[in-house]
Amino acid sequence: MMKLTLVQDQAIQALTAGIVGAETFDRLFAGIRFDKLDDTMLYAFARDEEIASDIEDSYAPYIAAVATQVLDTQVDVVVVMPKVLQ
Numbered sequence: 001m002m003k004l005t006l007v008q009d010q011a012i013q014a015l016t017a018g019i020v021g022a023e024t025f026d027r028l029f030a031g032i033r034f035d036k037l038d039d040t041m042l043y044a045f046a047r048d049e050e051i052a053s054d055i056e057d058s059y060a061p062y063i064a065a066v067a068t069q070v071l072d073t074q075v076d077v078v079v080v081m082p083k084v085l086q
Contacts, residue, residue: 002037015066040076049082056080
């Protein structure tokens with residue numbers, strides 16, 4: 001398991017914002033934290049359960065592609081959980 005650095009977290013956020021656009025990023029991704037990589041699974045924490053579900057359902061493939069680029073390792077699955085489970 002690898003804990004992401006602040007720079008890695010912010011790089012994934014910035015590149016994701018470029019893909020989804022500012023309005024969507026502000027609505028869904030505000031406060032997200034990309035936390036750790038376990039094998040090929042990236043774990044992230046979002047504001048609440050509804051937002052976490054929306055991000056995972058709609059944007060996981062984009063986040064996986066961005067994270068693969070930033071972390072220089074294959075990311076196949078993105079798991080987004082609400083911050084209350086952090």
